[in-house]
Amino acid sequence: MDSAVEAALRSRIIQWVQDQAEANGGFLHRDELLDFHIDGQKLPVIDYSRGIRNPQAFGSTLSIVSAADGPYDDTESEDGLLHYAYRTGDPWSGDNRKLRHAMETGMPLILFRKEVPKIYTPVAPVYVVDDEPENRQFLIALDEAFRFIPNTRNLTTPQREYAVRLAKQRLHQPAFRTRVLVAYETRCAICELKHGALLDAAHIMPDSDERGVPTVNNGLALCKIHHAAYDQNMMGVTPDGEVRIALDLLEEIDGPMLKHGLQEMHGRLLAQPRRRADRPDRDLLAWRFERFSTQ
Ligand SMILES: [Zn+2]
The missing domain is CATH 2.30.280 (PUA domain-like)
Known part of the structure; x- marks a missing residue:
């Protein structure tokens, strides 16, 4: 040729x-x-x-x-x-x-x-x-x-x-x-959105920290909006995998994205990978949740 x-x-x-x-x-x-x-x-x-x-x-x-x-x-x-x-x-x-x-x-x-x-x-x-x-x-x-x-x-x-x-x-x-996406079967751990193009792998402990290793148990498959909300501490996840939305956001009144996309996620449980070894590490979740709840 x-x-x-x-x-x-x-x-x-x-x-x-x-x-x-x-x-x-x-x-x-x-x-x-x-x-x-x-x-x-x-x-x-x-x-x-x-x-x-x-x-x-x-x-x-x-x-x-x-x-x-x-x-x-x-x-x-x-x-x-x-x-x-x-x-x-x-x-x-x-x-x-x-x-x-x-x-x-x-x-x-x-x-x-x-x-x-x-x-x-x-x-x-x-x-x-x-x-x-x-x-x-x-x-x-x-x-x-x-x-x-x-x-x-x-x-x-x-x-x-x-x-x-x-x-x-x-x-x-x-x-x-x-x-991370494969472990979560290509769905957001929070809202279960199943479009790979709209999903990221979020770090629980950021990779800027030396303990923020790129292993699946330090990751969460999240859609773009939930990834950004998590990184901005507008949303947290307890060590037991329960989703929390920041109080000021819960009280805000706005359109459908705020209502359905964020406020209604409050109290949901993370959808977790089938394999135990892939599930989010409790200690890492606790470390991160501490940052969310004391902001
Ligand atoms: Zn989502």
């Missing part, structure tokens, strides 16, 4: 992945990715059985899958770049050749984080920026800017800090949202 044609096709695929993920709440289901069609042709976006997708007609890799606890040594490192291990076999042919080609041509690809079985969180576009044969790995950047840095192995301190911040925004926050 001509490389301009491939580039155009690739950007349409990336756009579709981003739109579809946004509609779902930040992730895609395995079946959606396998059943993707473009211009009447079936073109799976991930491979059926492997963690890399190299369509036959494409010169460069289309997507890679990184599982946090997966079989490949592609752990994120302190430099904010993804270290993606060579695929087994000949380092100069097959999958490795198409990854290297993506580096040479600057073709964007899609990184999928597999947080839970059959659920994929996309990060796109990402770029292969370096090849380290001695370590049998590629370096993958989460931002186009890193394509133009001649030596990603010796990033300056500000560059490294930027890369780490970017990794947090583009990898870790979306991964947290996916894990």
